[in-house]
Amino acid sequence: SQQGEEDPQALSIQEGENATMNCSYKTSINNLQWYRQNSGRGLVHLILIRSNEREKHSGRLRVTLDTSKKSSSLLITASRAADTASYFCATDTGRRALTFGSGTRLQVQP
Amino acid sequence: KAGVTQTPRYLIKTRGQQVTLSCSPISGHRSVSWYQQTPGQGLQFLFEYFSETQRNKGNFPGRFSGRQFSNSRSEMNVSTLELGDSALYLCASSYTTGGEGTQYFGPGTRLLVL
Numbered sequence: 001s002q003q004g005e006e007d008p009q010a011l012s013i014q015e016g017e018n019a020t021m022n023c024s025y026k027t028s029i030n031n032l033q034w035y036r037q038n039s040g041r042g043l044v045h046l047i048l049i050r051s052n053e054r055e056k057h058s059g060r061l062r063v064t065l066d067t068s069k070k071s072s073s074l075l076i077t078a079s080r081a082a083d084t085a086s087y088f089c090a091t092d093t094g095r096r097a098l099t100f101g102s103g104t105r106l107q108v109q110p
Numbered sequence: 111k112a113g114v115t116q117t118p119r120y121l122i123k124t125r126g127q128q129v130t131l132s133c134s135p136i137s138g139h140r141s142v143s144w145y146q147q148t149p150g151q152g153l154q155f156l157f158e159y160f161s162e163t164q165r166n167k168g169n170f171p172g173r174f175s176g177r178q179f180s181n182s183r184s185e186m187n188v189s190t191l192e193l194g195d196s197a198l199y200l201c202a203s204s205y206t207t208g209g210e211g212t213q214y215f216g217p218g219t220r221l222l223v224l
Contacts, residue, residue: 033212033213035215040198043213043215048212088153097168098155099155100153102152103152
């Protein structure tokens, strides 16, 4: 079963708008990672946030982590058409494997 | 550095056949993990190899197996293929054991079982 569940499943926005997607998970984690996948290709690592961190930034990306609520959010600011992709959260629960969520499909309209 | 490479990129097989997929990790990476991605089940962990040893295995039948060579290249094998094995198979390499750090994914092998 999936450890993480993303919300929403699909999101459509206009270029320049911000996109926020959320991830909830079930068990305690060592870290949580976000990945992007374009059209069924390989995944690209975006950002890793450790369990003792609350917020991290990387370029136009902002990730927050709330371990008390077992949730994380990914914010993409000033979105571009090239951001169109599926976004997955993945958790490391110490089992030497990442457990992926179901993903959010983001469509950015030019 | 060159990225993770997977061969072949596309494969068509028939039920009952077996298949071997190959993954070459980023130079210096000792961990290779394999994932299966399907529309219905999403991304599911198959197994991880680290320094030629299987460190972890997901919830897949014994028809799915793998190995890692001394140069860290890895292969996975699926025997007695079933229609449900049609999927995108992704491998990922990392410097540390899977999960602890960033995993770098290859482009995947798309397998179609007829």
